[in-house]
Amino acid sequence: MGSGSSSMALLGKAITGRDLAATDPSGGPGRAAARRPFPARIRTDALIALVVAPVDVFGYVMIVPTGGPRMTALGVALLVASALCLIARRRAPVVVLALVLGFQTVINVGVGSWTGIGFSMAVALYTVVLACRPLVVGAAALATLAVQLTGYPAAEDPFVWTFSVTVVAIALVLGVGVAVRHWQGQAEVTRILLAERALTDERRRIARELHDIVAHHITTMHLMSAGARSSLERDLGAARTALLTLEASGRVALGEMRQLLGILRSDNDPDTASSTPQPGVDDLPRLIAESCLAGLPTEYRVDGARRELPLPIGLALYRITQEALTNARKHAGNGATARVRLEYLPREVAIEIRDDGGGDDAGSGGCAMTGGGHGLLGMRERVAVHDGSFEAARRMDGGFTVTARIPVAPAGPTASITYGPPTRAATPESLAHLTPSEIAVLRLIAAGKENRAIAEALSTGVSAVERHEADMLAKLSLEDRAQAVVLAYESGLVRAGHTTRSAP
Structure with a gap:
C-alpha cells in the first residue's frame, strides 16, 4: 500500500506537474516560474513528449503483425506529431486528445497500419480525465475506443481479442486518472485544513499575548491611578510614586505592543523582525x-541550580506569572499577599504563584477567574505548547494557587540568562555609599511600603523619607522605585525566600 501511494504520488507529479514549489499559495504560477521563459510544467511536458515519441515508434516496430503493412515515413511523422502535441496538454487537454486521435485515425486508415493504444494517446486521455467533467471523460473514452477499432482490419488478431485488449487499456488509463484526481483532491483538502489550523493557532497565540500584555498593564495602571488619586491630599510622595509606576507600566506596555506588532509585520520577512528581546x-x-508597588506585597523565591532556559519557555513562565499576579490584584481581598516560587529541577522547571485571598475575602482567591475570563485558558495553552502540566485550584485555607511545570533538557554547567544588552551587576558593594537611613528606606520600598508607612516604621517624617528616597535614587542612578526594588533583590539586600511585606 505504501509503495502504491508513493508511485501514485510520483506519477501525479511527473505527469500533471502540479508541484507546490512551482506555484504560489493561491494556486497560480509562482513568481520564480513567471520570470522564466518556459515554466517548469512546460519543460516537464516537453520532456514527456521527447520520451514518448521514440517509445511509440519503437513500440510499433516491436508489435507490428508479421506480414502486415510496414509503417511508412508518414506514419512515423504522425506518431512523432502526436507525441509533440502533449506539450500543450495542460492548456487544451480536449484539443490535444482530438489531434492525437485524428493522427491515429490517419495512421489506421490512410497508412494502413495499426499501432494499438500508444503512450501519446494514453497520456492525452489521462490528462482529460484529470482536467474535465465526467461527461467529457466518457465521451473521450468512447472516441478513443472507436479510433482504435478503425485499425482492426489491418490486424490479423481476432476481433474479440483486439476489442478486449483495447477496452482493458482504456479502463486502466481511466482508473489511474480517477485515482490521481482523487488523490489531488484529498491533498488540496488537507492543505486547506492545515492552513486553517495554522491560522487558528496563530490567532490563539496573538490572543494570549494581547490578553497578557493589555490585561496586566491596564490593571496595574488602573490600580496605580486610583492610588495616586487617593494619596494626592494626604501623601504627595506616595502619589508621586504611583504616578511614576503608572508611567513606567504604560511605557512597558507600549514597548511590548510595538514588539508584538513588529513580529506580526515580519512574518513574511524575518530580516525585519524586531530585535527587542522577549x-x-x-x-x-x-x-x-x-506587583509590590501596585499594592500586592509579593515574596519571590528561587530554588535549585539556576540554568539557561530556552527563550520560549522563559517567556511562558514570565507570562504565566504576570497573568496570575494580575488576577490576584484584581480579585483578591484587602490585605492579600502573594508568593512566587521558581524551581529548577533536573528535567523540568516549575513556577508556583500563590495568594492568600486577603483577610476580608479569604475564600475568593486572586487567581480565580470570574466572569468567564481567558486567563487560565491562556496559561494552560502556554504550558501545553511545551508538553508541560498546569494546575490551578482554590486552597482549603483560602486563596488560589497556580502551578506550571515545563520539561527542559537535563541541567549542564550552571549558566546565567541574559536578555538584551548586558547591565551592570548589582552587588552589596554597590550599596556601600548609601547611608543607613537610605538603605532602610530602600529595604522598605522593596517591601511595598508607601512613604507614610515608611515614615512610621522609621519614626521620622514623610518629608525626610522623600529626601532619603531622592538621594538614594540619585546615588544609584535609578529612575524610579521599580528599578530600586529590582536592585534591592539583585544586590541581596532583600533576599529571595524572605517575605517582602515585613519591615526590617
Missing part, C-alpha cells in the same frame, strides 16, 4: 517589584 525569568524581579 521577557523571561530574568525579568521576574521587575514583575515582583511592580
Whole structure:
C-alpha cells in the first residue's frame, strides 16, 4: 500500500506537474516560474513528449503483425506529431486528445497500419480525465475506443481479442486518472485544513499575548491611578510614586505592543523582525517589584541550580506569572499577599504563584477567574505548547494557587540568562555609599511600603523619607522605585525566600 501511494504520488507529479514549489499559495504560477521563459510544467511536458515519441515508434516496430503493412515515413511523422502535441496538454487537454486521435485515425486508415493504444494517446486521455467533467471523460473514452477499432482490419488478431485488449487499456488509463484526481483532491483538502489550523493557532497565540500584555498593564495602571488619586491630599510622595509606576507600566506596555506588532509585520520577512528581546525569568524581579508597588506585597523565591532556559519557555513562565499576579490584584481581598516560587529541577522547571485571598475575602482567591475570563485558558495553552502540566485550584485555607511545570533538557554547567544588552551587576558593594537611613528606606520600598508607612516604621517624617528616597535614587542612578526594588533583590539586600511585606 505504501509503495502504491508513493508511485501514485510520483506519477501525479511527473505527469500533471502540479508541484507546490512551482506555484504560489493561491494556486497560480509562482513568481520564480513567471520570470522564466518556459515554466517548469512546460519543460516537464516537453520532456514527456521527447520520451514518448521514440517509445511509440519503437513500440510499433516491436508489435507490428508479421506480414502486415510496414509503417511508412508518414506514419512515423504522425506518431512523432502526436507525441509533440502533449506539450500543450495542460492548456487544451480536449484539443490535444482530438489531434492525437485524428493522427491515429490517419495512421489506421490512410497508412494502413495499426499501432494499438500508444503512450501519446494514453497520456492525452489521462490528462482529460484529470482536467474535465465526467461527461467529457466518457465521451473521450468512447472516441478513443472507436479510433482504435478503425485499425482492426489491418490486424490479423481476432476481433474479440483486439476489442478486449483495447477496452482493458482504456479502463486502466481511466482508473489511474480517477485515482490521481482523487488523490489531488484529498491533498488540496488537507492543505486547506492545515492552513486553517495554522491560522487558528496563530490567532490563539496573538490572543494570549494581547490578553497578557493589555490585561496586566491596564490593571496595574488602573490600580496605580486610583492610588495616586487617593494619596494626592494626604501623601504627595506616595502619589508621586504611583504616578511614576503608572508611567513606567504604560511605557512597558507600549514597548511590548510595538514588539508584538513588529513580529506580526515580519512574518513574511524575518530580516525585519524586531530585535527587542522577549521577557523571561530574568525579568521576574521587575514583575515582583511592580506587583509590590501596585499594592500586592509579593515574596519571590528561587530554588535549585539556576540554568539557561530556552527563550520560549522563559517567556511562558514570565507570562504565566504576570497573568496570575494580575488576577490576584484584581480579585483578591484587602490585605492579600502573594508568593512566587521558581524551581529548577533536573528535567523540568516549575513556577508556583500563590495568594492568600486577603483577610476580608479569604475564600475568593486572586487567581480565580470570574466572569468567564481567558486567563487560565491562556496559561494552560502556554504550558501545553511545551508538553508541560498546569494546575490551578482554590486552597482549603483560602486563596488560589497556580502551578506550571515545563520539561527542559537535563541541567549542564550552571549558566546565567541574559536578555538584551548586558547591565551592570548589582552587588552589596554597590550599596556601600548609601547611608543607613537610605538603605532602610530602600529595604522598605522593596517591601511595598508607601512613604507614610515608611515614615512610621522609621519614626521620622514623610518629608525626610522623600529626601532619603531622592538621594538614594540619585546615588544609584535609578529612575524610579521599580528599578530600586529590582536592585534591592539583585544586590541581596532583600533576599529571595524572605517575605517582602515585613519591615526590617
